[in-house]
Amino acid sequence: MTTATKVFDVAAIRQDFPILHQEIHGHPLVYLDNAASAQKPRQVIDAISRFYQTDYSNIHRGVHALSERSTKRYEEARIKVQKFINAPSAREIIFVRGTTEAINMVAQTYGRKNIGRGDEILITALEHHSNIVPWQMLCEETGAKLRVIPVDDRGDVSNFDVHANTKLIAVAHISNVLGTVLPIREIVRRANGVPVLVDGAQAVPHMKVDVEALGCDFYCFSSHKLFGPTGLGVLYGKTALLEKMPPYQGGGDMIASVTFEKTTYNTLPFKFEAGTPDIAGVVGLGAAIDYVEQIGIENIEVYEAELLEYATRELSQVKGLRIVGTANHKAGVISFVLEGIHPHDVGTILDRQGIAVRTGHHCAQPLMDRFGVPATTRASLAFYNTKEEIDALVRGLAKVKEIFD
Amino acid sequence: MIDDLYQEIILDHSKKPRNFGHLDASSAHAEGFNPLCGDRLTLEILLEGDVVKDARFVGAGCAISVASASLMTETLKGKTRAEAEKLFERFHQLLTNDAANADDLGKLAVFSGVREYPARVKCATLAWHTLKAALENSDEEVSTE
Incomplete structure (x- = not known):
C-alpha cells in the first residue's frame, strides 16, 4: 500500500489507543495535552x-x-x-x-x-x-x-x-x-x-x-x-x-x-x-x-493541519478568548487566554468535564513575559483527536464562562 | 461537583478581592511565588505589638489563590501572631485532611472543596505561606514605602 492510497481513518486509529476509551469524572476523555506527552498505541x-x-x-x-x-x-x-x-x-x-x-x-x-x-x-x-x-x-x-x-x-x-x-x-x-x-x-x-x-x-x-x-x-x-x-x-x-x-x-x-x-x-x-x-x-x-x-507522517500533517484550522476557527468564536501565537506557519498547538479567568481555573473546570489541557507557563517563562501573560491554557493536538473533541472543548469553555459570569 | 470548589463566596472574592493594594505603612512584607503556575503575590502587614492591625496584598493568580488571599487578609485583622499561625495550621488541615472539620474557621470553611482537587491546594495556601514568611521577617519597626 502506498502512502497516497491510504485513507486516514481516525476512528480506526483511535481503536489502537486503549487509554483513550475511558471516562474521566463521568465524561468521555478528551486528551488535548499531546505537546506535554502523547499516548501510546497498543502496537508500542x-x-x-x-x-x-x-x-x-x-x-x-x-x-x-x-x-x-x-x-x-x-x-x-x-x-x-x-x-x-x-x-x-x-x-x-x-x-x-x-x-x-x-x-x-x-x-x-x-x-x-x-x-x-x-x-x-x-x-x-x-x-x-x-x-x-x-x-x-x-x-x-x-x-x-x-x-x-x-x-x-x-x-x-x-x-x-x-x-x-x-x-x-x-x-x-x-x-x-x-x-x-x-x-x-x-x-x-x-x-x-x-x-x-x-x-x-x-x-x-x-x-x-x-x-x-x-x-x-x-x-x-x-x-x-x-x-x-x-x-x-x-x-x-x-x-x-x-x-x-x-x-x-x-x-x-x-x-x-x-x-x-x-x-x-x-x-x-x-x-x-x-x-x-x-x-x-x-x-x-x-x-x-x-x-x-x-499511518504516514504526510497523512498526519494533512489531518492535523485541518484539525488545527477547525480548532482555531471554533475557538476564535468564543467571546473573550484570545489565541496567543498566530504565526503563518503553525503546528497543532493552541495557547489561549480567557478574559478575566485564570488558566488554572479553566484547566480545573475542563478536567471535570473530562478534557485534559495544560495550563501554566509551559516551561517557557521568558516567552510568557514577552506576551505579557502569567500563564495560558494550551490545547495541543495529535492525529487521534477529532473535530468532535474540539467541539467538546468549546462546550467546556462555555461552562467555564458560565461559572465565572 | 465543580460548584463545591467555585462557591459563590470564592468567586465573589476572586472578582472583587478585599484589601487589594498597598498599606501606607507596614511592619513586614513578603513575596509569594508559585513556580509551577506563575502565581505571584506580595503581602504587607501592619503589626501593633503582637497583633495584626492591617493586611493588604497585590498580585495575580487564579480564582482560588486570589480569593484565599482576600479572605485571609479579612480574617487576620485583630489576630495575634500565634493565632494567625494556628489558623494557617487549621486551614492547611482543612485542605488536606478528610477528617478535618471547619469549626471556628468562619468564612475560610468555603475552601473545604479544594480537598477534592489536590493540584489546587498550593493555590489556596500561597497567601498563607507568604504570611508565614512575612511574620518571620517582621520586626516592630514600621516601614513606609
Missing part, C-alpha cells in the same frame, strides 16, 4: 511487553542467543530512527534520556570544548527552559554570553545576524507554546557555517523531519512525544562534530579498552552511550516509528 505497548517476554537480555556483550537477539533489535531500532529523520548514518544516532539530556550533552561536550569567554550562543525568545538553562549554565562556566533572537507579536522569530564570536545557535523546530514552525533551513543559511542545534521535541510527531535537507548540525527529540515510551530520546549529530566531541559520561559500553593508565573510547555512537541503555524503550521507540510510518 505490545512490542515492549513481547520483547521482555521473548528476547530480552543485555546488549553488545553476551555471546548467547538472547544477547544477540536483543542487540539486533536495539540496533535495528537505531536504523529506524536514522531513516525516519533521514540521517546519513546510524552512527550519528545516539540514544539519550530525552531532548533535555540531548541538549545538555551537547552543551557539556561540544560546548565546553568549543565555547569560551567572549563567545556567544544564540537562542530565540520562544525556547523551552530545556533549551535555555543548559546554555546559561555553560555561559556561567565559560564566560560566554547568551544572545536572544526576539519574536514578534504573532510569534514569528525575527531575522538575525551571526557575529564573529557566535559559536552555536540553538533553536526549537516548533514552539511548544505558540505552535510556530521555525524556518530551520533559513536559519541554517543565515548561520553561515555556525553549528545549529534544533530542539525537535514538538516537531518529530507532527511533520516530516529530514535532517539532511534541514542542514542542521544537531537535532534532538524525545520518544514519549512520538507515541513511544518515556525516559528515552535521540541526539542526532553530524559525524565530523560527534567525533571531535569528548564523551559525556564514562562507563561500560563506551570504551574500546581500559587499563588504569589509559582508556580508549569506543567509536560512534557507542562513545556516547555509557552503561546499559533503555533497551526495551529503544525497541518501543522503533515500534512507535513503525506505527507512525504505517
Whole structure:
C-alpha cells in the first residue's frame, strides 16, 4: 500500500489507543495535552511487553542467543530512527534520556570544548527552559554570553545576524507554546557555517523531519512525544562534530579498552552511550516509528493541519478568548487566554468535564513575559483527536464562562 | 461537583478581592511565588505589638489563590501572631485532611472543596505561606514605602 492510497481513518486509529476509551469524572476523555506527552498505541505497548517476554537480555556483550537477539533489535531500532529523520548514518544516532539530556550533552561536550569567554550562543525568545538553562549554565562556566533572537507579536522569530564570536545557535523546530514552525533551513543559511542545534521535541510527531535537507548540525527529540515510551530520546549529530566531541559520561559500553593508565573510547555512537541503555524503550521507540510510518507522517500533517484550522476557527468564536501565537506557519498547538479567568481555573473546570489541557507557563517563562501573560491554557493536538473533541472543548469553555459570569 | 470548589463566596472574592493594594505603612512584607503556575503575590502587614492591625496584598493568580488571599487578609485583622499561625495550621488541615472539620474557621470553611482537587491546594495556601514568611521577617519597626 502506498502512502497516497491510504485513507486516514481516525476512528480506526483511535481503536489502537486503549487509554483513550475511558471516562474521566463521568465524561468521555478528551486528551488535548499531546505537546506535554502523547499516548501510546497498543502496537508500542505490545512490542515492549513481547520483547521482555521473548528476547530480552543485555546488549553488545553476551555471546548467547538472547544477547544477540536483543542487540539486533536495539540496533535495528537505531536504523529506524536514522531513516525516519533521514540521517546519513546510524552512527550519528545516539540514544539519550530525552531532548533535555540531548541538549545538555551537547552543551557539556561540544560546548565546553568549543565555547569560551567572549563567545556567544544564540537562542530565540520562544525556547523551552530545556533549551535555555543548559546554555546559561555553560555561559556561567565559560564566560560566554547568551544572545536572544526576539519574536514578534504573532510569534514569528525575527531575522538575525551571526557575529564573529557566535559559536552555536540553538533553536526549537516548533514552539511548544505558540505552535510556530521555525524556518530551520533559513536559519541554517543565515548561520553561515555556525553549528545549529534544533530542539525537535514538538516537531518529530507532527511533520516530516529530514535532517539532511534541514542542514542542521544537531537535532534532538524525545520518544514519549512520538507515541513511544518515556525516559528515552535521540541526539542526532553530524559525524565530523560527534567525533571531535569528548564523551559525556564514562562507563561500560563506551570504551574500546581500559587499563588504569589509559582508556580508549569506543567509536560512534557507542562513545556516547555509557552503561546499559533503555533497551526495551529503544525497541518501543522503533515500534512507535513503525506505527507512525504505517499511518504516514504526510497523512498526519494533512489531518492535523485541518484539525488545527477547525480548532482555531471554533475557538476564535468564543467571546473573550484570545489565541496567543498566530504565526503563518503553525503546528497543532493552541495557547489561549480567557478574559478575566485564570488558566488554572479553566484547566480545573475542563478536567471535570473530562478534557485534559495544560495550563501554566509551559516551561517557557521568558516567552510568557514577552506576551505579557502569567500563564495560558494550551490545547495541543495529535492525529487521534477529532473535530468532535474540539467541539467538546468549546462546550467546556462555555461552562467555564458560565461559572465565572 | 465543580460548584463545591467555585462557591459563590470564592468567586465573589476572586472578582472583587478585599484589601487589594498597598498599606501606607507596614511592619513586614513578603513575596509569594508559585513556580509551577506563575502565581505571584506580595503581602504587607501592619503589626501593633503582637497583633495584626492591617493586611493588604497585590498580585495575580487564579480564582482560588486570589480569593484565599482576600479572605485571609479579612480574617487576620485583630489576630495575634500565634493565632494567625494556628489558623494557617487549621486551614492547611482543612485542605488536606478528610477528617478535618471547619469549626471556628468562619468564612475560610468555603475552601473545604479544594480537598477534592489536590493540584489546587498550593493555590489556596500561597497567601498563607507568604504570611508565614512575612511574620518571620517582621520586626516592630514600621516601614513606609
